[in-house]
Amino acid sequence: MSIFLKYILSIIIFFPLLSALLLVFINKKAEGLLRNLATILSLAEFVISLFLFIYFKSNTYQFQFVERFSWIREFGATYFLGIDGVSLFLILLTTLMTFIALLSSYKYIKEHVKEFVILMLVLETFMLGAFASLDILLFYLFWEFMLIPMYYIIGIWGTGRKVYSAVKFILYTLAGSLIMLFGLITIFILHYNQTGNFTFNLLKLYHTNIPLTLQIILFIAIFLGFAVKIPLFPFHTWLPDAHTEAPTAGSVILASVLLKFGIYGFFRFAIPLMPEASIILTPVILVLAVISIIYGALVSIVQKDLKRLVAFSSVSHMGFIVLGLFAMTAVSVDGSVLQMINHGISTGALFLFVGMLYERSHTRLIADFGGLTKKAPILAALFMIAVLSSVGLPGLNGFVGEFLILVGSFKQYTVFTIFATSGIIFTAVYLLWMFQRVMFQDITNKNNENFKDMTLREIITVLPLILLMFFIGLYPDVLLSRINPTVVHFVNIIEHNKYAYNLIKAKMGLFNA
Amino acid sequence: MNSKDLIVWLIPFFPLLGAILWGVFGKYFKNYSGYLGSIFIIISFILSVIIFFIVAYGHGFTSILYQWIDASYFKVNVSTTIDRLSVVMLVMVTGISALVHIYSIGYMKDDKGFARYFSYLNLFVFSMIMLIMANNFLLLYVFWEAVGLCSYVLIGFWYEKKSAVDAGKKAFIVNRIGDFGFALGVMLIFITIGTLNYSTVFSDIHTLPPYLITTIALLLLAGAVGKSAQFPLYVWLPDAMEGPTPVSALIHAATMVTAGVYLIARCHIIFSYSPDASNVVLIIGGVTAFIGAFSALTQFDIKRIIAYSTISQIGYMFMAVGIGSYAAGMFHLLSHAIFKGLLFLTAGSVMHGMSGELDLRKMGGLYSKMKITAITFIVGGLALSGIPPFSGFFSKDAILADLFNKGDYLFWIIGVLVAFMTAFYIFRLIFNVFFGESHVDKNLHVHESPKIMTIPLIILACLAGIFGFIGLPPFNHSIFYKFINKDFANSFNFAPAVNNYPWYLLSAISVIAGLGGIYIAYVFYIKKSFDLEKLKSKFKPIYDLSYNKLYVDEIYDFVIVNPMKNFAIFLWRIVDILVIDGAVNGIAQYVSITSSKVRKLQNGMLMSYIVTLTVGVIALLAYYFVR
C-alpha cells in the first residue's frame, strides 16, 4: 500500500495510457468489447483516483504525493509531480468526466470505435499529467500533447465543418501556447542568470526575480496562452466552433476539463511567477472577464444551435471564474476553484443532454425541438436540473461558487462585480428560454413524435453528475475544506507581493503625484 | 439537538420528503401523493402550531443544522431563527398550504401530472418554510430563489401551453432582476459587516455610514419588489395566472408574493436606520396599490382581476412597512393571505364548475348553481373591500389609520381611493359572475365542486370572518399588536404620530369608500342604470389605459427587451462573426495568400536553388567582413 501511495500519481497518470496500449491489441471489429473495456478501465481509473481524495491531507498547502526523478539533467528538467487542493479536484473531475464521456459515446460513435476509445484514454493521460506536473517543461509537454487527441476527436468524429473547427481549435491554442513557451523559457533563463542553475522546477522558479517591465511583457505572453484556453473575450471564437462540431464526448471533455487548464495555468504559473505584473494588469483582465460574462450571455440569447448556445454560456461562466481568480481574495479564489469544478459538472451535463437530443433527432437546431417533455419526462426532469445548476440556482452547485466569487470580489472591484452580477439575469434568460423552446410547448416537429426517453445507460451516465450537483450545492465543505489551505497560501503570496509592490511604487514616487 | 430543534427541523422535513418522494417515485404513488402530501403538510402545520405556542409562552431561539459554506472568512450555517415574526408566518404558510393541498386533490384530479404537481407544491412549501426560518441572509437568498423556481415550474405546469411557459419564464426572469439587487445587497452586507447572520447584522448595522445603510436597504428592497410584484416589477404576476388556480392561491396570493413584505419586516432595523429607503418603500407601495387597483377595474379574466387586486393589496402592506407600522403590515399580510387565498380558491371552484372558463362576460347567474362557492366568494369579496366585521376591514384600517395619524395624507388619500376601487372591481366581478342574467354556454353543465374542494373554502371563509378580531381596533391595543410588536420594538427613527384621530372616524371614511364602490358596482352591473358602452367611449383613453394595464408590458418590450435582443444579435453577427472571427480568419487568409506567393520561390529548378545557395554563402562571408 505504501508503495502504491508513493507512486500513486504516476500510476494515475499512466494507467489510461497502459489501458490504451492494451486496447491496441484488440481486434478492431470487436466494437462492443472495446467500448466496454475502455469504459471499465476508465471507471477503474476513477476509482484509483479516489485514493488521492481519501489520503489527501486537508490541513496543509504543501504539495502532496510528490514524486521526483531526474529527467534531462543538462537542462535541470525533472519528472516532478505533486498535487495540492486545487489540482486534486481537477484530477478527480478529469477521471470522472472521461469515464462519463466514454459511457456517453456508446451510441454516438459508430465508426472507428477502436481509435476513438484509445484516443480518449491517451487524452486522459495527458490531461492528468498536465494537472499533476510541477516541472514547467513537463507541464508544457503534456499541455501540447493534449491538443493532438482532441484535434483528431473533433476532426474525425465531428459533424458539419469539423475539419475547419479542428484546425481552428489547434491553431488558436497552438498560437497561444507558443507565445506562452517563449515566456516560460525566458523565466527559465532569467533564473539561470540569477542562480547559475538550470532548473524547470516550478517551486524554485517561483523565487525568480523578474524586473517589472519584463514581468509585464512575460505576463502578457503567458496570459495569451492561457486566455485562449479559457477562453476569454476576445479569444473565444474557436470555442463555439469546436464545441458545435465536436462529438458529444469531445464537447464534454473540452468543456469540463480542457477549458480549466487556462484558469489552472493562471493559478499555478502566471500569477505566482509574475505577481507584480498580475497585480498591475488585474484591471485589464477583469474588464475582459466582465465583458466575457455579459457578452457570452447576450450572444447566447440569440443562438439557434443548442451546442453553440451552451458553448457561449461557457464563455460567460468562465468569465466568472476569471473574475474570482483575479480579484485575489481568499473567498473569491475559493469560489473560482469551486466554480471550475461546478462548471465542469454542469456544462458537461448540458452537453450530454444536447448529445442525447442529437442522437435522437439528428439536429441541434432549437427550432426543430419543442414539447419533448411529454415524450421524455425523465430526460426533461434531469435536463432541467442541469439547466438550473448552470443558471446558478441556490441549492445546486453553481450557486455556491458563483456567490463566493461575487462576494469575494465585491469589496475591491465593486463596479466589476455589479456588472458581473447582472450576468445572473441573462443566464436565466437564455437557458430558460432555450429549455422552454426545446422541452415545453407542443410538439411542432413530426420527427419528434417517436422521441424516446432516456435509456438506463444514459441515466447512469448523467446520474453521477446530477447527484454531484446536489451534493456540492448542499455540502460544499467537502471540497472547500481541501481547497481552502491552498487558496489561502496563494492569496498570502499575492498579498505579500502587493505590499512589496506598493512599497516600490511609493519609493518611485508614482503615488506622490 | 434537543426536542425544540427537532420539531423545528421536522417542519421543513416533511414537505421536502414529500417533494422527493413524489418527484422520484411519483409513478408508483399516483393519487396517494395528493393525500399523503396533504397529510405531510398538516403534520408540518401541527408542528408549527406547537412551535408557535413554545415561542408565544417562551422565547425565540436559533437552531443550527450544519455548517454549509466555510471558505476562509466567509462562513455560513444552515440554521434557523425562530421568533414571533417567523412563527406567525410559519403557521400561516403551513395552514394555507394544508388547505390548498386538500383543495388541490379535488382540483387536480384526473390531471396527468398529479404526482408531479404535488411534488412541486411540497417543494414550494419546504422552500417557503425555510425562507421564513432562515437565520442568515444567504440562506434567505437561497430559498428566495427556490420559491421563485417553484413558482416557475408551477406557473408553467401545463407545459404544452406556450402562454403558460412564457408566463413562468417571465416570472422567473423578472424575479431574477429583483434578485440581482438582492444579491448585491447581501454581498454589501457581508463586506461591510463581515457576517450574514441576522443577529450580528442587525446589532451592528448602526455602525455603518447612513449612505451605506440606505444602499443596502434599497438593494434588499429591489429583491422585495421583484418577489412581491411591486411597481415597476409587477408585470409578471398577472401572467402568472396561467398556472393551476390553487397555485395562484398559495404562491401568488398568500405566501410567496408576500415574502417581500416579510423581508422588509425582517430587516426592519436596517430600514428604520434609513428613512430615505423607508420613504421609497412607501412611495412604491402607494404607486403599486393605485396601479394594481386601476388595472383591475376593466379586466375580464376573473383570475387576472384577483391578481391585480393582490398587487394592489401588497402595495398597502408596503405602505405600512414604509411608515414603520410593521405590525399593521404583517396583520394585513396575514388577513390578506386568508381572504385572497379564499378568493383564488373560489375562483378556481368557479373554473372547475365552468370547465375552465375564465371570462366573466361568459358567466352570470351562477349563484343558484354553486351556492357554497358563491357565498364564500362573497365573504372573500367583502373582506377584500374592507367591510366589517370581515378581516380585511381591521387590517386595512389599521394601515390607513397609521397613514393618516403619521401625517402621510397623500398616501392616506390614495389608500382610501384604492379601497373604493377595490370594492368596485371585486363586486363588479361578483355581480357579473354570480348574479344577473346568465351568459353561460348552453351546452356547459355547470356544477358545484366536490366536498374536498368546498370544505377548505368554508374553513377559509370562516377564518376570513373571525380572523380580524385579533386585531380589534384600536390596533395598538389589540392582541396581535401586542404579540408581534415585541419583535419590532427596536424599529425607531420613524416620525411619531402627529395626529391622534379616533380610529372609528377614519374607519368610517374607508367603510363608506368601500360601500360606495359596492354600490356603484351594483348600479352599473345589476341595475344597469348607465349605458356602459357610452361611458366607456366617453372615457376611452382612461379605459384603454386601464384595460391594457398602463401599457407597461409594451413599454418594457420596446425599451428593454427588444433593444437587448437586437444588441445581442449585433454582438453575435457583427462583433463575433464579422470582427473577431473576421480578424482571425483574416490573419489566416493573409498567411495563406502570402505563402501562396512565397511558395513560387520553390520552383523546382535546380539552378535557381543553387544560385540562391551561392548568394547565401556570399552574404554570410560578406557579413563576416562587415562584422
Place this chain on the structure above:
Amino acid sequence: MNVNDYLIVATIIFCIGALGVLIRKNLITIFLSLELMFNAANLGFVAVSEYLNLISGDIFVIFIMVVAAAEAAILLGIAIAFYREKGTINIDDANELKF
C-alpha cells in the same frame, strides 16, 4: 611560392567549378564541375597540411577521394535513371520538386 600561392590557385579552381555548376545545364558537366571543386579543396588541404607540418590534411584528402568516388557512383546511377525517365540529362527538366 608559399602556401598562399597554392591557396590562390585552389580558390581559382574552386570558383571555376562553382561557376560551372551555376551556368551549365548538363548533368554530366555539372558533375564534372563539382569534381573540380572537390579537387580545389583537396589542394588546399594538402598545401596547408604541408605548411603546418601536419598529416591530418592529407588523410582528409584520402577520405574526400572516397566520398567523391561514392558520389560519382551514385550520381552516375542517378544520371542513368534520369536519362531513362526523361530522355535527356538537362537538369531544367528535373523540376518536379516544387510546391
Place this chain on the structure above:
Amino acid sequence: MEALFYIFSIIAIVSALMVILVKSPLTSALYIILCFFALAGFYILLNMQFLAAMQIMVYAGAIAVIIVLVIMLLNLAKIKGAIKDFHQIAISIIAIGLFTLEVILYLNAAGEKKPTGIYTNTVINKIGNTQIIGEFLFTKYVFPFEVASILLLVAVIGAYIFAKK
C-alpha cells in the same frame, strides 16, 4: 620548382576553364583528366607523392573513366548543352566574382599562423610519406576508414538500385 608551380597552375586553371566552357561532355571529361594530372603535379611539389599517385589512380583512372563510360553508355557525346540563359550566367558570374574576391580578401586578412606539427619535410622524407599516411590511416583514423568503406559499399548498392530498371 617555381617554374613547375606556374606551369602546373596554368595547366590546371586553363583546363578547368575548358571543362566548363566546352559544349561536349566528352571533351569536358577529357579536360578534367588533364586538370587532375596538373593537381597531381602540385602534390608532388608538396612532397606528397602518395597522394599524387592516388590522385592519378582514383580520379584520373577510376572516376573519370566511369564518367566517360556513362557518357558513352548514354550516347551523350552528341548532346550539346548550349549555354543560353544569359540572365543566369550574368548573375552567376557576378556572384562567383564576388565570392572569389571575398575568399582572396579573406586569405589576405587571415593572420600568419606558425607551423605546429612535427612532420616537416625532412621527417616525412626520412620515414616515407606512404608509411606515415598508412600509419595514421590504420591507427588514429581507423574508425573513419571503416566508415568510409561502408560508405563505398552503400554507394555501390545505391548506384545499382538507381541504375536498375
